[in-house]
Amino acid sequence: MGWPRLRNHFTTRTLTLPQLCSGQHLDETSGSAANAGGPSETQAEEELNRGWKMATSVVNSAAGDYEPQPTMAADYQDLKSLDVADESGKRFGRGLPPSQSSWRRICPTNRLVLILMGLCTILALSVGILGIQGVQLSRDQWGTQEALKSFNKTVSSGLSILQRKRNSTSWKLAALEKTLSTDNDKMEKVRKLIQGQLDTLQEDTRTFQCDLVELKSNGTKSGCCPKGWIIFQESCYWMSRSTMSWGSAKSDCQRKKAHLVALNSPEEARFVNQRRRPGHTWIGLTDVSGTWKWEDGTLYTLKQTDWSEGQPDHWYGHDLGGGEDCVEIYPSGYWNDNHCSRSFGWVCEMALKI
Structure with missing residues (x-):
């Protein structure tokens, strides 16, 4: 339709x-x-x-x-x-003209190009300045490194010189110490030689006096020690050539009209040490009664310089029964308390009667 x-x-x-x-x-x-x-x-x-x-x-x-x-x-x-x-x-x-974006209306193209060129110029200048500063910093760093190298070289050289001087000083000190030790040994030998000569001179003098006393008394008085005995100051000394206990040595000295030696002065102790046989030697010191006493009846005042380190200790660990009440001379010359049953050499002493 x-x-x-x-x-x-x-x-x-x-x-x-x-x-x-x-x-x-x-x-x-x-x-x-x-x-x-x-x-x-x-x-x-x-x-x-x-x-x-x-x-x-x-x-x-x-x-x-x-x-x-x-x-x-x-x-x-x-x-x-x-x-x-x-x-x-x-x-x-x-x-109407074609539409434009808001960014182009605010900032046209020619103005944007100018701004970008300005920013690039500023950036290039900044990079250049930073490059110059970096070069200057590198130069400063290189200078600092060279200064440190020079300082380290100077310090190393100084340390090397000090090390050489120290080594030289150490060598000189070692040589000087060796020389002093050698000189001390020589002086000790000379001192011992002189002391021996003095002792011999004293002994000869004592013998001469004994002979003179005997000559003046027409043989009625003996101013000399018995044969085999050694005279020192006002006493005569006999050195054993065998070993026995402290009690047996005491009895032997009593049979000789003498007693176990009593060391009452450093000079007497030095004389006995020089004349006794090497090894352990009994002397006339005991504390059997609870007090240190010499066999000639004189009391002894303890002096640690006479004794070996840690002595006397009255040691009971020897399984010999009882403590240590008798005194011996070590080979080193220092004293030690020991059990009286041990067998050592001994020295007898008697007074010289003029």
Whole structure:
């Protein structure tokens, strides 16, 4: 029912599909209008809209009698959109400039280029300044390193000199110490030699006095020690050649009208040490009664310089019964308390009667 009207409308103005796609019908209309002094572009657009509305109403009314053709309607809708877009593009292309972004409106391209060039210049200057400072810092660092190397070389040289001097001083001190030790040994030997000569001289003097006393008394008095005895100061000394216990040695001295030696002075102790046989030797000192006493009856005051280190100790660990109550002379010359049953050499002493 509506299709004849649509057909009559389109027969009044026949358009091909290429003409619709390219918008040629609009150009012709506008061209004819322009040539004839006809309607303007706005009137052409209004005429197009009226035609579109008429076509749509005809199609809708004919939809009840005939099956619509979606392809034709869709194509016409697309053509209308293209016409409107084309006309809008032509109108706005002639009337308004193309839209710009907000960044370009704020900062135009030439100004942005100038700013970037300024930043690059500042960056280049900064890099140059930093490079100059780096070169200067490198020079300062190199100078500091050279100064440190020179200082280390000076210190090392000084230390080497001090080390050589110290080694030289140590060698000299060692040589001097060796020389002093040798001199001390020589002096000790000389001292012992002189002391021996003095003792011999004293002994010869004592013998001469004994002979003189015996000569003056026509043999009634003996001013000399018995044969085999050694005279020193006012006493005679006998050195054993065997060993026995402290009690047996005491008894032997008593049979000789003497007693175990009593060392009452450093000179007497030195004399006995020089004349006694090597080894351990009994002397006449004991604390059997609880008090240190000599066999000649004199008391002894303890002097640590006479004793070996840690002595006397009254040691009971020898399994011989009892403590250590008798005194011996070590080979070193110092004293030690020992068990009286041990067998050592001994020295007897008697007073010289003139």
